[in-house]
Amino acid sequence: MADKRLEIKGVSLNFGGLAVVADLDIDVNEGEIVSVIGPNGAGKTTLFNLITGIYRPDAGDIVLDGKSLVGLQPHQISQRGVSRTFQSLRLFLNMSVIENVMAAAYGNTHAGVFRSMLRTPGMRREEREIREFASQRLAFFGERLMGYRWDQPAYSLSYANRRRLEIARATATKPTLLLLDEPAAGMNPVETHEIAELIGRLRDEGGYTILVIEHDMHVVEGISDRVVALDHGVKIAEGTFDEVATNPRVVEAYLGTKAAATK
Amino acid sequence: MDTFIQLTIDALTLGSVYALIALGYTLVYGVLKLLNFAHGDVFMVGTFIGYGVLQLLGGAESPNVPVWALIPIITVAAMAGCAILGVVIERFAYRPLRDAPRIAPLISALGVSFFLANSMQLLFGATPRTYNAFDLGNGELYFKGFDIGNVRVPLLRIITIGSAFVLMIALYLLVNKTRTGKAMRATSYDREAAAMMGIDIDKVIRFTFILGSALAGAAGVMFALRVPTTAAIGFVAGLKGFTAAVIGGIGSIPGAMAGGLILGFAESYTQGYISTKWSDLVVFSILIAFMIFRPQGLLGRADIRKV
Amino acid sequence: MTDSTPHSSETPASGPAVGQDEWVARHAERRLIRGGPLAPMEERLRAVPWWVWLTLFVGVMCLLPAVTASGYVRRVAFDTVLYMMLALGLNVVVGWGGLLDLGYVAFYGLGAYSYALLDSDQFHVHLPAYVAIPVVVVIGAIAGFLLGLPSRRLHGDYLAIVTLFFLQLFQTIATNGDSIFGHNVTGGAFGIFTVKPLHAFGHNLVVQHQGVFAVTYYFVALGFFALIYVALRFVNLSRTGRAWRSLREDPLAAEAMGMPVNALKLMSFAFGAAIAALTGTIFASLSASVLPLTFYFVLLITIYTMVILGGSGSMRGVVLGALVIGPLLELLRDPNKSRIIFYVALIGGLVFAFRRSRRLGIVVAATLAFGFVCHAIAGALHHSWIAGSADGGLQHVVSYWLIIPKHLAGWIPPVSYVGVICVALVLTLVHGRLRLVLLPPTLYLAAFVWDNVMLTQPDPARYIVLGLILIALMIIRPNGLLGERRVEIV
Ligand SMILES: Nc1ncnc2c1ncn2[C@@H]1O[C@H](COP(=O)(O)OP(=O)(O)OP(=O)(O)O)[C@@H](O)[C@H]1O
């Protein structure tokens, strides 16, 4: 029996009368990769926003390692070990590639303003460590991000590399639970394949528990220990990929949408 | 009691001027999400247009037109002049920046505000200009009126307050009942979606500036009928107008009216009962209280973060 | 300027490698393409560390008193150093924090007034500088913190209005502070005029030496400037600086990445306020008096113009901005210098717009011709129309070309002023030949307005120029002279 890391218990959220998430229950176990699928507007991103404290649930509870996350500020939740990427990329575009990653180390570093102004030896050492740490995070992507000059502004990266940089940045908060919102969106088949592999490596080498939203069924099939399907904010199926993909309600939800569930 | 009535009338007059200015802020903010700092100075230009037209018509003492037509004429002139000014400002200072970072049009607006105030100072100097409203119809508008207790409510006040409310109701109907008004509301709700639905965004924005600036022009005349005007009044008037809009709930038309009146009452009573000097402090406290306890304002919607 | 603008769109011989961005692959080449004999020098200049530049800059500034003995020039230089400090402080809030702080100069005023109360005859308190200055800086920081507090959950626009109102409130309090519960605290509209110079260990830092501005204050100000610059530079490259810039870029992402956005905003606010307050102490101790109206909208716009012109976010930039705007405002006070600046700016603008093309010559010639014709017609109509030139110098030269009437009829200033604005605006709408045709009359009209309307009142005229610079910058080059080109997140 694996330990439960994240428990979403009966969570609901309304936007002006519209139930975007309704009475949702999801558990994520230690070291698991759980995929969340569902048609557009199903409430997947909203689920992430609820977990990371950007929205506050109208009802229900979100528990991480036995402690509730509800009511905490997003940065406090980040310090509890939850980190995420954004579907609509939200990099610090006018900062350099490495600074993007270094900035995310804020929560687990300590030098205050006064020490920074005086540039004390301790502060300088910490600064070196942050840089070293950030380089490691970037190096995780091997060739892909290594080929760049890290002092370039982030806006000079291509779309796919911005996605990679977002993942690198997310891991720089030293999380234990990683939320990836459509990491393969906008990538070509080769890159998509790579991302799928990378997510596996993140779990195996980084030791993260991963919750991932993905539309590409090949990726979902390749990486998931478990799949949760949402539609209209309601969980309609849960289980292994094959169970979910053949579930009639899932097929129905996807009928007429681009990602065919006929596999 | 008499003081109270007197102060209440003052509050209504001042409040309706603030409300008219606040409406301009709220309308523009609703559609463009832009804090139009230059609005207070458009108001100031309105007071000067009114003054200029009044002089052209022979001045308050011996006008060339009947007294009953005088105030409407200068009001309409100020409204028209300000509307043109508003459109020009939008076209040249804000439109090029519509897709720029959010801080860019704000700074451009600061520049416009500064430019207008100093241009008027350059052209008309620093001496206060007065409409001499006392002389209108040999004082009739001032000394006639009706009495509440021992307090005489001058005709001029009644006209001012009345026309402010007429303008506000007209605006409310315009925004809620007409096609253009619907387009405005659609644009303020979601500009991209509105554009995709075939709404001409440029036209809507221009129209918004016409409405807002015309109201500022009318407010300018009402204001200057009471107090002499200078090129420097735009700053404070704009500040108060925007505060009123924020207190009422920015983006909300009834909110702007309510906010304006609240401000008018707060200032008037403070000046009457406490001290003329500290009304700014009271208004600032109200603003801070709203920021802490009800940041969306009296009638505004709490905004949802877009992710 | 060190911007590396792309000069060529040629595709490089070797295409981008697989998995690499095309844009990035060409990046290095774009830099190299900026060729010419200056290129190696530029590379070498780029490699010079920042502290060398700073030392050089401060060193050159220090030499100024050796070059000129004029008390006026030294005073202007001193003011410019204060402007540079103020611009650096505002840059923390606006350029890094991305917060529109419109109450900034109120903190400057607060610093000046606090110092005035701590070292003047107002309450007969006379604290030495090493006590007074830290106290004032702390007061400034606390005030900034408190003002930011109610606004912390709100986004930029609300902050702007609260801070702007704070500026107004500061005015009210300073102006009416001569009877707070019967006590005269701020000296009212006339301010406090018994402020003592900085003093420590029994020595006074004298302000004037035999009626001439003493340079010691200039050196003190430069010292503080260098201190602030270094401190800010260090903070910017620390985790706090990165966090500030992150929240400017995207507050929500910053929050999700573990940065306490509210605390950081408050910190940047307090930081800016503390720097402004520090500058206020120097100002108050030098001026020996503080007046409410010094710290108002005009100064606010001046400092914003400096920050925006130089490039908000870039420390070198905002210093440059202060270095340009400070003396410019001073020069514009004097009609003769103002006239020179106008024509220099005019010709500079034309050269910038047309480069060295033939059209430049055409426009200049046409403007000259147009002027002479107008001048001749006006002179033929009535002699007094062209008999207005009183001073010698440039105005005398120009008066052979420009109409300078002896008396301006009342309608001329408004009509010509509004006229030139309208024509200039129309000019931005038309293109091609029409623009070329309209340009000479516009330029002539502008010269007419400048000489006959603007120069008669330097004060509004100077500020009109500031306003115009702000608007034009936002539209033409929002990143300013040295600012990084920003990409907006959509
Ligand atoms: N801030 C908001 N205000 C109002 N409605 C919202 C808001 N955010 C999301 N919604 C609505 O909630 C629903 C779910 O949105 P969500 O972004 O979670 O979908 P999703 O499953 O991530 O879809 P996609 O696959 O397109 O990313 C949508 O109908 C959306 O319009």
Ligand SMILES: [Mg+2]
């Ligand atoms: Mg989504």
